[in-house]
Amino acid sequence: MPERRTEVYDVVINGASVAGCAAAILYARRGARVALLERRSGMSAHKVLCTHYIQASAYPVMAELGLAEALDGIGAVRNSADYWTKWGWIKPEAETGPGVLPHGYSVRRESLDPLLRRMAAETPGVDLKPGHTVNELIAEGDRVVGVAGTSAEGTFAVRAELVVGADGKDSTVARLAGAPAETADNNRFSYFAYFRGIPHPEGRRSARVYYLDPDNAYVMPNEDGVTVIAAVLSKARLDEFRDDIEGAYRNFVRSLPEGPDIDKAEMISKVIGTVNYPLISRRPSGSGYALIGDAALTSDPLSAVGCAWAMQSASWLVGATSDALLGNGELDTALTAYTERHAMETGAHHHLIADYAQARPFNEIEAFMFEAAARDSRLAQHFHTFGSRLMTLEDFMAPDVVAHAEKVNGWSLSEETLRSLAEGPPVAEAHTAGHGTTSAVAGTEGGAR
Ligand SMILES: Cc1cc2nc3c(=O)[nH]c(=O)nc-3n(C[C@H](O)[C@H](O)[C@H](O)COP(=O)(O)OP(=O)(O)OC[C@H]3O[C@@H](n4cnc5c(N)ncnc54)[C@H](O)[C@@H]3O)c2cc1C
Structure with missing residues (x-):
C-alpha cells in the first residue's frame, strides 16, 4: 500500500x-x-x-472580514425585528426610525x-x-x-x-x-419555507417575530425579495403535522395575528424542517x-x-x-x-x-420584561439589544431597568424573583464540561431575534 x-x-x-x-x-x-x-x-x-x-453581535467580525461590505453588495437585508406579544407589538425602532440601531444581516445560506x-x-x-x-x-x-x-x-x-x-x-x-x-432537550420543532411576494408592513424590511407562548413564528425578509417564514412549535403539537406537514404549516401561518398573507404569495421551496434538535x-x-x-x-x-x-x-x-x-x-x-x-x-x-427551549409557558421575569417592552419604546430597544446578543444579562436586568419596567407595567416582580436577580447572573465555569453554567435567574430569554 x-x-x-x-x-x-x-x-x-x-x-x-x-x-x-x-x-x-x-x-x-x-x-x-x-x-x-x-x-x-x-x-x-x-x-x-x-x-x-445573523445577529448584530457579529457585525464587528463581519466588517473585519470584509463580509459586511460584500453582503451589502449582494443586497442582503440589514436586519431588525418587531416582536408580537399578547401585550402588543414590541417595536425597537419606534423612536429611532429604521436603519439607526445596530444591525446584522439576513441573507440566504445559498448566497x-x-x-x-x-x-x-x-x-x-x-x-x-x-x-x-x-x-x-x-x-x-x-x-x-x-x-x-x-x-x-x-x-x-x-x-x-x-x-x-x-x-x-x-x-x-x-x-x-x-x-x-x-x-x-429542545422541546420545540420547526418547519420553514421560502416565499416571494410577501408585502412588509409600512414598506419596512424588519423581521416579524411571534412569541405566542409557548409557540413561536417568524417572518424574515432576505435578499432578492425572498421571505423565509418559520413555524417553531411545542412538541406537544407534533401530531398536527404528522399526516400533512405542508397543510399544517400553512394553517399555522394563516393563524398568526396580523400574519403574512401566504395565499397571495408564491411559495418557492418545499417545507423544510427538523423535529429533534x-x-x-x-x-x-x-x-x-x-x-x-x-x-x-x-x-x-x-x-x-x-x-x-x-x-x-x-x-x-x-x-x-x-x-x-x-x-x-x-x-x-x-x-x-x-x-x-x-x-x-x-x-x-x-x-x-436552553431554559426557554423547554417550551414551558413564560416565567415571571419573561412576562415582566415582554410586557414592559411592548409598552415602552426605550425598553423595546433594550429588549432588542439583549436579543441581538449585544448586552449581558446583568445589564439587561439592571436595577434601574427593573425599576423603570415596574413603573411601565404597574406591577412588581415578586420578592423571591428580585432576590434571585440580586444574586447575579450565571457564573461561567470555563473548565467544566461544556459551559457548566449555573443560574440564579433561569429563564430570562427575550428578544431572541
Ligand atoms: C432549523 C434551523 C434554523 C436556524 N436558523 C438560524 C438563524 O436564523 N440564524 C442563525 O444565526 N443560525 C441559525 N441556525 C444555526 C446555524 O445554521 C448554525 O449555527 C451555523 O450553520 C453554524 O455554522 P458552523 O460553521 O459552525 O457549522 P456548519 O454550518 O454546520 O458547517 C460545518 C461544516 O463542516 C463540514 N464537515 C462536517 N464534518 C466534516 C468532516 N468530517 N470532514 C470535512 N468536513 C466536515 C460540513 O460539510 C460543513 O460544511 C439554524 C439552525 C437550524 C437547524
Whole structure:
C-alpha cells in the first residue's frame, strides 16, 4: 500500500462553512499557513437547515472580514425585528426610525456560504481543500497534532500546531478528541419555507417575530425579495403535522395575528424542517485542538445565534491563539484563554436559551420584561439589544431597568424573583464540561431575534 502523503501547516481547520471560513481568513491575515478542509466538493454547497438571521453581535467580525461590505453588495437585508406579544407589538425602532440601531444581516445560506468560501479561497495563506473528509485524528501521546481522512485521490494527512473543529453540530473532531459535552432537550420543532411576494408592513424590511407562548413564528425578509417564514412549535403539537406537514404549516401561518398573507404569495421551496434538535455544549478546546461554531456550541435555532457565534468564536479563537501559533507564547495557555472567553461571551445567554427551549409557558421575569417592552419604546430597544446578543444579562436586568419596567407595567416582580436577580447572573465555569453554567435567574430569554 502506498504511504499517504503528509502535509504540514500552522493550522488545519475541518469544515469550510461559516465558522471555518471566518477562522481561516483571520488566521491567514495574521500570517499563519492554513489548510481548510471540507467534505463537500462543490464551491456552491450550503447549509439548508438554517433561516440565516445573523445577529448584530457579529457585525464587528463581519466588517473585519470584509463580509459586511460584500453582503451589502449582494443586497442582503440589514436586519431588525418587531416582536408580537399578547401585550402588543414590541417595536425597537419606534423612536429611532429604521436603519439607526445596530444591525446584522439576513441573507440566504445559498448566497452566504459560497461567498464566504470564495473569500477564504482567495485569501493568501489559505489552502481550501474541498472534497476532503476527516475521519481520524493524528495524536502524539495526549496531544492532537493533525487530521487524516479521504478524498477523491485516496487518503490524506495534515499535521499542524493546532487542529480546529469547525465541523458543525456532529463535529468529527470533537467526537474523535473526546471533547466533554453537555446536551439539553429542545422541546420545540420547526418547519420553514421560502416565499416571494410577501408585502412588509409600512414598506419596512424588519423581521416579524411571534412569541405566542409557548409557540413561536417568524417572518424574515432576505435578499432578492425572498421571505423565509418559520413555524417553531411545542412538541406537544407534533401530531398536527404528522399526516400533512405542508397543510399544517400553512394553517399555522394563516393563524398568526396580523400574519403574512401566504395565499397571495408564491411559495418557492418545499417545507423544510427538523423535529429533534437537541442543544449541545462542548468544552471548546483541549490539547492541540479547538472547537468553534456549532462544534463548540449548538444552541437553539429559535434564538438565531448560531451564525453570529460561529463567526465570533472564530474571531475569539484567532485573537487568543495567533501569536502563540506564530511562535510568540504558549499555545496551551492561549487555548485556555479562548475557552474562558467563549464561556464568558456565550455561557449566560446559552443557559437562558436552553431554559426557554423547554417550551414551558413564560416565567415571571419573561412576562415582566415582554410586557414592559411592548409598552415602552426605550425598553423595546433594550429588549432588542439583549436579543441581538449585544448586552449581558446583568445589564439587561439592571436595577434601574427593573425599576423603570415596574413603573411601565404597574406591577412588581415578586420578592423571591428580585432576590434571585440580586444574586447575579450565571457564573461561567470555563473548565467544566461544556459551559457548566449555573443560574440564579433561569429563564430570562427575550428578544431572541
Ligand atoms: C432549523 C434551523 C434554523 C436556524 N436558523 C438560524 C438563524 O436564523 N440564524 C442563525 O444565526 N443560525 C441559525 N441556525 C444555526 C446555524 O445554521 C448554525 O449555527 C451555523 O450553520 C453554524 O455554522 P458552523 O460553521 O459552525 O457549522 P456548519 O454550518 O454546520 O458547517 C460545518 C461544516 O463542516 C463540514 N464537515 C462536517 N464534518 C466534516 C468532516 N468530517 N470532514 C470535512 N468536513 C466536515 C460540513 O460539510 C460543513 O460544511 C439554524 C439552525 C437550524 C437547524
